[in-house]
Amino acid sequence: MGIRFDQVTVAYDGQVVLDSLDLTVAPGEVMALLGPSGSGKTTALRAVAGFVRPVSGRVFLGDRDVTDLPPYRRGIGMVVQQYALFPHLRVADNVAFGLKARRTPRTEIRTRVAEALELTGMAAYARRHPRELSGGQQQRVAIARALAIRPDVLLLDEPLSALDAQLRSGMLAELARLHRELPDVTILYVTHDQVEALTLADRIAVMDKARLRSCGTPRELYRAPADTFTAGFVGTANLLPVTVTEGGVTFGGTELKVTTGPAASGARATLCVRPHLVGLGEGPNRVAGTVREIQWRGSTHRLYVEVDGHRVMADVRELRDPPALGDQVALHFAPDDAVLLPAGAGADDQ
Ligand code: ADP
Numbered sequence: 445m446g447i448r449f450d451q452v453t454v455a456y457d458g459q460v461v462l463d464s465l466d467l468t469v470a471p472g473e474v475m476a477l478l479g480p481s482g483s484g485k486t487t488a489l490r491a492v493a494g495f496v497r498p499v500s501g502r503v504f505l506g507d508r509d510v511t512d513l514p515p516y517r518r519g520i521g522m523v524v525q526q527y528a529l530f531p532h533l534r535v536a537d538n539v540a541f542g543l544k545a546r547r548t549p550r551t552e553i554r555t556r557v558a559e560a561l562e563l564t565g566m567a568a569y570a571r572r573h574p575r576e577l578s579g580g581q582q583q584r585v586a587i588a589r590a591l592a593i594r595p596d597v598l599l600l601d602e603p604l605s606a607l608d609a610q611l612r613s614g615m616l617a618e619l620a621r622l623h624r625e626l627p628d629v630t631i632l633y634v635t636h637d638q639v640e641a642l643t644l645a646d647r648i649a650v651m652d653k654a655r656l657r658s659c660g661t662p663r664e665l666y667r668a669p670a671d672t673f674t675a676g677f678v679g680t681a682n683l684l685p686v687t688v689t690e691g692g693v694t695f696g697g698t699e700l701k702v703t704t705g706p707a708a709s710g711a712r713a714t715l716c717v718r719p720h721l722v723g724l725g726e727g728p729n730r731v732a733g734t735v736r737e738i739q740w741r742g743s744t745h746r747l748y749v750e751v752d753g754h755r756v757m758a759d760v761r762e763l764r765d766p767p768a769l770g771d772q773v774a775l776h777f778a779p780d781d782a783v784l785l786p787a788g789a790g791a792d793d794q
Contacts (some may be wrong), residue, residue, distance in 0.1 A: 446471045448504040451502075452488070454488075454499065461484050461654050465488055465655075467649055475630075476649065478641040479650060493599055494520075520597045521593055523600050524603070533574075534572060535571065566581065600631060604616065605635075638677065641662070648665055650673070675716045675783070686714065686715045689710075698730075698752075702779050714786065716783045719746065729778070734750045735770060
């Protein structure tokens, strides 16, 4: 069952925190809501769950307008950051909670609890109390509890952010596996972490200041972002202030060849080039500058090079003889690897 936001606006005390959201999540799709803290992601999720009421707009689950339905009548599973398990109940009773509330027959409860614990790899822990579990295990139980009601829609609000880095990457793989086993469940996943969004989501909706900035597959947003905010938030980007010319752009004093699209000659714009697509040494679209910082990152060196007063990042692989701080170097990139964006605030300050 899909989810549809139709011009959904939410305000607290007259302050709009979600502004006319239009977004459709297809049945069985994983949609990440990605954006900085305070951008309205959780509010959007809670509007689907029924915990906040829009001041205007409608929320649909499948064909059903659920805007006026209370949360318990929406048939949605939800997992939040802080597990929120009942400490005095054993794992199995925590997982059974939603089913009991729905007056599900006892034998059916037993079957569904076993199924949900099996799905989340927690079958062996049914008789434990939450305090006898690790953080990762508690979050699995929270997921099992959400799945036990066999929801068509699963809402996940920063489900991994309370876990340490190593557990998080294990749980990411777990969530991906769960989705493969339950391909019909539609998932709306709130996160501020681009790795989670890029790894899990079929599509990402990028939120900023109560508004949807852009929406697309991870690949689309990474390769062809529509604006500087998206470019900077999904992956790392060099965002260079340029002026459009006939055959390309000028950056500082240098002519660069790029695909310019409909931008008028003379217009200011931002050129987006991913650091791993910038090469060290001579090549097409050459710029020269001074090395200001070098970070070794295991498989790559990240060079920060000052070019005409702007910082350009280059991630270079297998650099046996890295340049030294203060060295003059040439950088280059292929014309096809740059994307021209509307001039944006913050273009040169990330
Ligand atoms: P995000 O999930 O992107 O971090 P939220 O949707 O939680 O953002 O919050 C969006 C804005 O709404 C924030 O400025 C937050 O302070 C405000 N907000 C959230 N919940 C409430 C509330 N219950 N009362 C008043 N303001 C709220």
